[in-house]
Amino acid sequence: MDNVIDLEVTSLALSSLTDFLYRQPVTMIATATVRNAGATVSPDTHFQFLLARNGAEAVELTPPQSLPSLQPNESRSFSATVAITQAGQLILSATLPNPVGQVEIIDNNLLTRTINAVDPNQVHLRKAAPSIVADGSSIVYTLSVETPVTLTNVVITDTIPLGASYLQGGSRIGRVVQWEVPGLLPDGAAPVFTFSVSAGNVAINKDYGLLVDGQTYISGQDTLATLIEGKSYPIDIKKSALGVTLPQSPLTYTLTIANRSAITLTDFLITDTIPPGANYITGGLRTGDVLNWTLPRISPYSQMQATFVVTTSVPLTNSNYRVSAEGGALSALGAEAIITVIGDETPIDPGQGGSVIITDALNAKVTQLLTIEIPANAVSKSITLAYASVPPPDSWLASPALGFTDLVFHLQAIYMPLIFRE
Structure with a gap:
């Protein structure tokens, strides 16, 4: 087959780790090197980067770009910016723009690059604190990270609870405590980060998280409350x-x-x-x-x-x-x-002697006892006590002025339960 073109992908690389977190498209540079392994000059060829996915159609990461003809044994490299949001295999696809006769691409040495795109929700920032401490004791917060992939340039942050006083641990910047970690490995012993505070009768801690590579932030999920023994419940x-x-x-x-x-x-x-x-x-x-x-x-x-x-x-x-x-x-x-x-709404008889007439001088002090009997099953929405001025027999002008300097009502209710005897 004299017209057979054998194009071989000799290298395929990404500018970033192949294990990464995504919350939005992650931008990388994909680079490939192609060699003409055949005995004839290859025609101009179109190449593009694809993301192959198991059981699904491949995703086009770049539009096709042209690779000029190659002499036998000649190699050429090219690159393109790709944005990746899911797991798969990075591959390089080749097509001829205008196939002629029996010319075809044979690539028996195709390289792939596996990409593990991990949802940040699979990375867990764990946190623990005591539910109660003795009065005068410190509250120690412990944070750890569990990750299925390698994390780089990690910054773990926590916030000093309102009303609490920082004691020690981490690097303090205002009310923020943080730790900078160059890298965290998967499936290893999770490193532990701690800091301590003192508080009044309760400490509430809920603002904590970690930042990966300066772009993916994973927030803590739990709110922790620590009570102080002997103090009132909040x-x-x-x-x-x-x-x-x-x-x-x-x-x-x-x-x-x-x-x-x-x-x-x-x-x-x-x-x-x-x-x-x-x-x-x-x-x-x-x-x-x-x-x-x-x-x-x-x-x-x-x-x-x-x-x-x-x-x-x-x-x-x-x-x-x-x-x-x-x-x-x-x-x-x-x-x-x-x-x-x-209860039943029962009319109340005000009884006798409910009226008091004051006819003495202004300094006179008059006390009148008024007894009202209320049935046990009655419901009284309101009790009204009222007073009014009573004119003298003659005209007002002929008598001294009459008024109240202090009018006080005392209402006393006495509960007397019934006692049954045989």
């Missing part, structure tokens, strides 16, 4: 509602969420459950019988409230409510069951 939730309500009257539940720490806490999630037998009216974000509220932040030693309204004709018990903060690193359950019973 968050709290309480709940209130009327103990007695009328049938089908609006009943409001109020949840009070408190930040008891010296730092601003974020990412609050409040959860409550509609009591069995209640009819939901409004409040919160409802999913089935569960209500949720989110609060972006609560300032130090402050509190905020959330409410929802129901109606009912049966007694209610509400005890399933909770709050979490900092992505779930902190959580608190409601400690008190809220019980509401149904």
Whole structure:
């Protein structure tokens, strides 16, 4: 076959590691050298770089570029910029622009270059810290990296928690602690990086990550909370509602969420459950019988409230409510069951002797006892105490002026439970 052209790829290289992380296309320089291994002059040929993938069509990395004719045994190198976003094999494809007769390309020595493009999510930055430490003790944070590929020019960063004081470890720049590592190898013993702080009643650590080759940033996934033994828990939730309500009257539940720490806490999630037998009216974000509220932040030693309204004709018990903060690193359950019973609206007889007339001088002090009997099953929405001026028998002009300098109402309620005896 006198017209057979034997073009041989003698080298194929990339300007970067063949194992790399990608989050966006990674730019490399691909270089190839082609030799005419045949006995005749090769015609002008079109070459292009491809990325071959198992079970899928090859991806064109570059448009075809022309390689002038080669004499027998002559070699020529060329390169092109390629952008790679996935794993595969780098290959060089050759075509003749205008095939003539029986001329064909024979390449029995084709070189390939395997490229392991690894999703950054397969690189794990692990972090650990104690959940509680003794008062006065330091909190030690430990970071380690697990990687399936070689990482180069690694910078690991962490942030000193708000309200905490840096003690030692790493290189400190403001509130950032960092470590610079020339390279991390896969499948090896993960190196450990540590630093320590001291804190008041809680330390929240969540801003940490690593930078690879100055372009791929992998952020830490976990929020770590460390409590100080003997100090108050950082968050709290309480709940209130009327103990007695009328049938089908609006009943409001109020949840009070408190930040008891010296730092601003974020990412609050409040959860409550509609009591069995209640009819939901409004409040919160409802999913089935569960209500949720989110609060972006609560300032130090402050509190905020959330409410929802129901109606009912049966007694209610509400005890399933909770709050979490900092992505779930902190959580608190409601400690008190809220019980509401149904009462009857019963008119109240004010009884006798409810009127007091003051006719003495301005300095006169008059005390009047007014007794009101309220049935045990009554629901009183309000009790009104009122006063009014009473004109004298003659005209106002003929009498001294009359007014109040101090008018005080004392309302005393005494609960007297019934005792049954046989």
